[in-house]
Amino acid sequence: MRPLSPLIAALLVLLSTPSLGMEFDKDWVIDVRGFALGNFSGRTTGHVPAGPDGRAFILGEERVRLDLTGWTDAVDAQIRIKLDGVHDAVADDFEAELREAYLDYTAGDLDFRLGRQIATWGVGDLLFLNDVFPKDWVSLFSGRPLEYLKIGVDGLRARYSTDFLNAELLAIPRFEPDTVPSGKRFFLQDNYASVTDRREDLPDTTLGNTEVGLRLYRGIGGFDVSAYGYRGRWRSPGQRADNSENPARVTAIYPPLSVYGLSAQGHAAGGVLSFEGSYYDSRDDRGGSDLAVPNSQTRFLVGYQKQLWPEFTLGAQYYVEVMDDFDAYKRSLPAGFARTAKYWDIVTVRLTQFLGHQTWKLSLFAYYSPADNDYLLQPQLSYKVSDDLSVALGGNVFGGEKRTTFFGQFDQDDNAYLNLRYDF
Amino acid sequence: MKPLLTRLAAILLFAGAGAIQFGHALGASADEIMTRSQRAFHYAGSDAKGRLTMELIDRGGGKRVRVLTMLRRNQEDGGDQKYFIYFHEPGDVRRLTFMVWKYLAREDDRWIFVPAVDLIRRIAAEDKYASFVGSDFTYEDVSGRDVAEDTHTVVREERLGERDTFVIESLPRAPSAFSMRISWIDSENFLPLKEEFYDAQGELHRVFTADKVEDIAAGEGREARVYPTATKRTMKNVKTGHRTEVSVNAVTYDLGLEDDDFAERRMRRPPSDWIR
Numbered sequence: 001m002r003p004l005s006p007l008i009a010a011l012l013v014l015l016s017t018p019s020l021g022m023e024f025d026k027d028w029v030i031d032v033r034g035f036a037l038g039n040f041s042g043r044t045t046g047h048v049p050a051g052p053d054g055r056a057f058i059l060g061e062e063r064v065r066l067d068l069t070g071w072t073d074a075v076d077a078q079i080r081i082k083l084d085g086v087h088d089a090v091a092d093d094f095e096a097e098l099r100e101a102y103l104d105y106t107a108g109d110l111d112f113r114l115g116r117q118i119a120t121w122g123v124g125d126l127l128f129l130n131d132v133f134p135k136d137w138v139s140l141f142s143g144r145p146l147e148y149l150k151i152g153v154d155g156l157r158a159r160y161s162t163d164f165l166n167a168e169l170l171a172i173p174r175f176e177p178d179t180v181p182s183g184k185r186f187f188l189q190d191n192y193a194s195v196t197d198r199r200e201d202l203p204d205t206t207l208g209n210t211e212v213g214l215r216l217y218r219g220i221g222g223f224d225v226s227a228y229g230y231r232g233r234w235r236s237p238g239q240r241a242d243n244s245e246n247p248a249r250v251t252a253i254y255p256p257l258s259v260y261g262l263s264a265q266g267h268a269a270g271g272v273l274s275f276e277g278s279y280y281d282s283r284d285d286r287g288g289s290d291l292a293v294p295n296s297q298t299r300f301l302v303g304y305q306k307q308l309w310p311e312f313t314l315g316a317q318y319y320v321e322v323m324d325d326f327d328a329y330k331r332s333l334p335a336g337f338a339r340t341a342k343y344w345d346i347v348t349v350r351l352t353q354f355l356g357h358q359t360w361k362l363s364l365f366a367y368y369s370p371a372d373n374d375y376l377l378q379p380q381l382s383y384k385v386s387d388d389l390s391v392a393l394g395g396n397v398f399g400g401e402k403r404t405t406f407f408g409q410f411d412q413d414d415n416a417y418l419n420l421r422y423d424f
Numbered sequence: 425m426k427p428l429l430t431r432l433a434a435i436l437l438f439a440g441a442g443a444i445q446f447g448h449a450l451g452a453s454a455d456e457i458m459t460r461s462q463r464a465f466h467y468a469g470s471d472a473k474g475r476l477t478m479e480l481i482d483r484g485g486g487k488r489v490r491v492l493t494m495l496r497r498n499q500e501d502g503g504d505q506k507y508f509i510y511f512h513e514p515g516d517v518r519r520l521t522f523m524v525w526k527y528l529a530r531e532d533d534r535w536i537f538v539p540a541v542d543l544i545r546r547i548a549a550e551d552k553y554a555s556f557v558g559s560d561f562t563y564e565d566v567s568g569r570d571v572a573e574d575t576h577t578v579v580r581e582e583r584l585g586e587r588d589t590f591v592i593e594s595l596p597r598a599p600s601a602f603s604m605r606i607s608w609i610d611s612e613n614f615l616p617l618k619e620e621f622y623d624a625q626g627e628l629h630r631v632f633t634a635d636k637v638e639d640i641a642a643g644e645g646r647e648a649r650v651y652p653t654a655t656k657r658t659m660k661n662v663k664t665g666h667r668t669e670v671s672v673n674a675v676t677y678d679l680g681l682e683d684d685d686f687a688e689r690r691m692r693r694p695p696s697d698w699i700r
Contacts, residue, residue, distance in 0.1 A: 035515065071696060078696070104693065111693055120542040147540035161689040217688075222533070224546065265546050267531055272546045307548045311555065357480055357666065358558030359488070387488050387514035423515025 143417025223266030271306030288325025338404035374400020374408035466568035469677030483665030
């Protein structure tokens with residue numbers, strides 16, 4: 001996660017200033033909550049990557065969350081700050097991680113949220129089409145609790161709610177990339193493995209670079225229907241080599257992207273049925289021939305969820321990405337580079353069983369890609385020792401036909417993890 | 425299925441000309457009692473708000489606590505309803521909200537909002553016999569069961585504690601979570617004071633008791649009303665020894681909740697006077 005932005009810093013100063021306004025003076029109520037969390041994840045394959053943080057443990061961290069909410073009866077507003085103090089034993093590092101910090105304000109049919117905030121769109125279950133907001137893939141692949149999959153964005157959200165139509169507009173002046181696994185801690189496929197000079201070219205925080213997302217939604221015929229539009233950038237980096245013949249330097253770039261999509265979710269066939277589609281317009285490479293910039297693509301998802309017996313739920317999804325200019329992509333690909341499929345598809349299954357008055361939870365989430373013939377299995381057993389203390393044991397099992405595909409590349413990163421959480 | 429056989433035998437015994445009419449009359453009044461009971465228990469007021477503390481207590485006395493605010497709006501009396509639930513405790517589900525649009529004629533719509541990931545999602549709602557937040561209450565216990573789903577018979581009238589009650593036997597018309605339910609309905613305010621649920625083997629499975637009933641006033645002047653409310657309730661699973669005790673606090677009726685109070689907007693940002 002990137003350091004504190006000026007926007008957030010300003011917001012924090014603003015919020016901590018007691019003389020903010022006359023009516024704000026005395027009536028603020030502050031509620032402090034939080035939890036202590038330990039995440040420990042060990043590689044089970046016996047291999048240790050060569051990177052600087054290559055250890056038997058992928059995660060060895062303790063976190064303390066402070067969760068502050070402040071509100072007043074004087075205005076329809078509240079502030080929220082979620083701050084994690086993290087000790088990372090793998091990198092031997094202490095740091096403060098500002099998960100969220102925002103001000104909520106309501107005026108009539110409009111709700112505003114200003115500051116760092118987590119945003120989630122779409123109906124996919126761990127598959128993302130119109131959810132273009134930053135994600136921490138390291139968390140997902142190494143066993144941090146689910147909430148750490150999402151990274152906050154710094155911006156302003158406005159929501160307009162009426163009987164006829166609801167709208168949500170999000171403006172994000174400061175770009176936040178995905179956190180993707182790196183060679184520091186993971187075994188992975190890297191087309192430029194021999195290149196050590198690595199740079200990152202993050203977009204400047206300017207008005208022109210401000211990302212804008214719009215979601216329009218309402219109920220139609222028993223379904224929740226949303227339309228989405230986004231203008232911003234690819235969150236996962238493209239790799240730009242200084243020359244294609246004999247690269248000496250590789251720069252991570254975040255090329256311009258626009259996304260347009262639709263989703264619908266409702267009751268059907270005795271369960272919950274979900275549809276989502278989106279078109280990814282890769283604005284800097286509409287011809288599809290630039291190797292460093294992802295091709296434009298169409299994404300489609302259908303999902304179904306049903307309770308089969310008390311406390312047992314089954315979920316299944318089919319997802320496919322269709323590359324726009326596969327021939328151009330193929331032509332641009334140097335020899336020896338791993339090639340992705342034109343139709344890249346994934347099937348997922350989620351099984352959840354609660355036991356013992358929902359104190360025990362057994363779950364399995366499985367990704368399988370027919371196109372790549374690779375998979376990721378995520379079994380988990382969790383137990384609530386008491387209302388405050390919970391423990392989860394789980395695993396991430398990667399595999400596949402090749403070590404160059406999305407899940408297959410992490411074949412040597414199989415891990416088992418333990419989460420311990422105490423709420424206060 | 426012993427109770428069903430007993431009942432069939434009783435009907436056959438009364439299969440004389442006059443006896444059938446008697447049976448019909450008794451059945452109709454049992455339906456009426458159950459309808460009034462449902463209105464008093466699940467439909468009191470045009471809407472309602474309360475803070476529930478649920479204690480889930482296992483056989484050994486181990487206790488887990490859920491604290492939640494529940495709002496309900498009747499779309500029409502005895503008809504469809506909307507529910508909104510906000511979790512205060514325990515910490516791992518704090519601020520989570522849950523919304524149900526309950527329909528008599530079809531499956532309910534249910535949504536959950538998980539604030540930690542800013543996620544609103546529909547959840548599969550087929551199983552109304554599933555446990556409500558891990559307690560001994562099912563979703564159906566919380567939001568009520570359509571009177572027409574069972575055939576009801578007044579078995580007797582008897583005194584339960586200090587109150588006069590109708591004792592009603594209810595047999596599901598279609599397979600259900602219970603094979604028979606015996607209800608003790610207060611003959612004055614029609615609240616269910618006790619219910620026994622029998623399982624498929626005809627054995628006693630769960631027992632509900634209304635442990636404390638209070639009169640809650642609402643409105644003023646000519647609009648003033650009083651709603652008798654079971655403010656302490658227990659559901660005990662006699663087979664496992666597990667029980668759930670609920671106390672309902674800060675109950676208010678007829679708040680004037682609007683239809684659009686039960687929408688995504690409120691799930692994401694519940695008004696402070698609902699939850700504080």
